[in-house]
Amino acid sequence: xxxxxxxxxxxxxxxxxxxxxxxxxxxxxxxxxxxxxxxxxxxxxxxxxxxxxxxxxxxxxxxxxxxxxxxxxxxxxxxxxxxxxxxxxxxxxxxxxxxxxxxxxxxxxxxxxxxxxxxxxxxxxxxxxxxxxxxxxxxxxxxxxxxxxxxxxxxxxxxxxxxxxxxxxxxxxxxxxxxxxxxxxxxxxxxxxxxxxxxxxxxxxxxxxxxxxxxxxxxxxxxxxxxxxxxxxxxxxxxxxxxxxxxxxxxxxxxxxxxxxxxxxxxxxxxxxxxxxxxxxxxxxxxxxxxxxxxxxxxxxxxxxxxxxxxxxxxxxxxxxxxxxxxxxxxxxxxxxxxxxxxxxxxxxxxxxxxxxxxxxxxxxxxxxxxxxxxxxxxxxxxxxxxxxxxxxxxxxxxxxxxxxxxxxxxxxxxxxxxxxxxxxxxxxxxxxxxxxxxxxxxxxxxxxxxxxxxxxxxxxxxxxxxxxxxxxxxxxxxxxx
Ligand SMILES: Cc1ncc(COP(=O)(O)O)c(C=O)c1O
Numbered sequence: 001x002x003x004x005x006x007x008x009x010x011x012x013x014x015x016x017x018x019x020x021x022x023x024x025x026x027x028x029x030x031x032x033x034x035x036x037x038x039x040x041x042x043x044x045x046x047x048x049x050x051x052x053x054x055x056x057x058x059x060x061x062x063x064x065x066x067x068x069x070x071x072x073x074x075x076x077x078x079x080x081x082x083x084x085x086x087x088x089x090x091x092x093x094x095x096x097x098x099x100x101x102x103x104x105x106x107x108x109x110x111x112x113x114x115x116x117x118x119x120x121x122x123x124x125x126x127x128x129x130x131x132x133x134x135x136x137x138x139x140x141x142x143x144x145x146x147x148x149x150x151x152x153x154x155x156x157x158x159x160x161x162x163x164x165x166x167x168x169x170x171x172x173x174x175x176x177x178x179x180x181x182x183x184x185x186x187x188x189x190x191x192x193x194x195x196x197x198x199x200x201x202x203x204x205x206x207x208x209x210x211x212x213x214x215x216x217x218x219x220x221x222x223x224x225x226x227x228x229x230x231x232x233x234x235x236x237x238x239x240x241x242x243x244x245x246x247x248x249x250x251x252x253x254x255x256x257x258x259x260x261x262x263x264x265x266x267x268x269x270x271x272x273x274x275x276x277x278x279x280x281x282x283x284x285x286x287x288x289x290x291x292x293x294x295x296x297x298x299x300x301x302x303x304x305x306x307x308x309x310x311x312x313x314x315x316x317x318x319x320x321x322x323x324x325x326x327x328x329x330x331x332x333x334x335x336x337x338x339x340x341x342x343x344x345x346x347x348x349x350x351x352x353x354x355x356x357x358x359x360x361x362x363x364x365x366x367x368x369x370x371x372x373x374x375x376x377x378x379x380x381x382x383x384x385x386x387x388x389x390x391x392x393x394x395x396x397x398x399x400x401x402x403x404x405x406x407x408x409x410x411x412x413x414x415x416x417x418x419x420x421x422x423x424x425x426x427x428x429x430x431x432x433x434x435x436x437x438x439x440x441x442x443x444x445x446x447x448x449x450x451x452x453x454x455x456x457x458x459x460x461x462x463x464x465x466x467x468x469x470x471x472x473x474x475x476x477x478x479x480x481x482x
Contacts, residue, residue, distance in 0.1 A: 018060040043068035120460035130347035144343030161308035165341035169290025172303035173201030193447035211441035223251035241270035244394035274389040297352035299345035363393035373472035379405025395456035426454030
């Protein structure tokens with residue numbers, strides 16, 4: 001059976017009541033789906049139906065068929081989660097989900113109505129159709145029409161000269177560092193508050209990350225901290241547009257210009273965010289994006305490098321393809337790699353880019369509702385947009401003030417989990433993690449404090465405003481009530 005969740009949930013059309021009861025006692029949820037030999041859903045039977053069968057004189061060896069519910073409701077895979085949840089009621093606690101041919105693929109349980117997942121990608125646009133197109137035409141590797149289409153859509157959306165698709169965000173950063181000739185002996189200034197990939201990419205190229213602090217209001221790289229860390233070995237600055245908030249780029253670009261440094265924007269979490277009217281990824285020398293499943297748009301795994309300089313673009317393209325000279329096959333000008341995106345990933349990417357404005361608008365609505373609902377809750381301080389541009393809501397994140405809220409961040413995370421709300425801590429500070437100890441760091445007090453008290457709440461392209469209300473209700477229950 002393809003989906004492990006369906007184990008002990010499916011019986012054939014000629015099953016006896018005994019077989020069905022055995023499955024129910026194994027699955028413990030009191031429902032079994034009846035499917036024919038092609039996997040097509042033919043009926044649903046519950047423990048209540050079995051009880052009624054025995055009350056009318058049935059025996060365990062009799063076929064279950066006459067006792068199936070006369071009609072049943074099924075949801076569809078590939079439609080928004082909330083559309084399926086809306087079909088559930090006190091009568092329908094377990095909803096079978098079928099594909100376009102009526103084949104049983106999964107089911108939703110009443111528990112899912114109360115569970116708010118941290119992230120939920122939305123794949124209900126043209127995703128399936130475009131991926132099927134790749135499979136039926138055979139273009140499944142890193143050549144094919146969706147790659148150019150995806151790169152063109154990303155370039156137009158971001159307003160950059162060039163956009164190069166890659167296998168993921170981390171390799172995008174590594175490629176950018178290599179193309180800018182940064183390597184052993186060189187330092188790159190990175191915020192102490194970011195996902196480890198930003199610093200890992202520097203180290204994977206043999207260079208050394210140096211950790212600067214963040215501005216406690218915007219949570220982004222502090223220009224003052226950067227200025228204090230520039231030294232003779234500094235080659236680049238990596239502003240990370242964290243949790244959808246653009247860094248204060250003007251002073252960072254000024255520092256870079258005055259010291260001849262490169263600027264690599266880590267935009268993994270901030271597709272669509274703006275700084276003074278310009279989209280992130282179009283301001284520094286290079287922009288790097290991630291399309292992991294929890295990002296603003298997803299290609300499963302995937303990434304993008306953006307540049308304005310045509311020569312740098314050609315170099316990135318060459319390095320992404322083993323360092324091979326474009327006009328001479330198998331002739332390696334320098335050691336490169338293979339970190340290309342596949343046409344399959346790009347097919348998802350095109351379908352997602354068709355909906356990027358819809359996703360961003362939905363995330364704005366979720367953030368507005370969170371802001372409004374949280375206003376009455378003491379000790380929960382939202383990450384607010386800075387006044388220098390459009391913040392996008394990647395993961396709606398807050399600081400927990402233990403004294404006012406009545407609980408520290410980690411206790412709150414555990415308590416939320418008990419109430420069915422998936423939240424997660426923000427990134428721990430990097431400077432004292434085993435992988436990075438020994439690296440130079442400034443005074444990193446703000447990043448350390450945020451790392452201890454920050455929390456991200458559910459935010460995703462499938463989330464509804466009702467779910468925001470439910471998350472905040474859980475916070476209200478757990479916080480101080482007086
Ligand atoms: C700030 C930041 N940089 C880099 C990455 C790496 O991207 P990927 O997971 O696609 O390699 C991520 C996300 O995962 C990220 O959040």
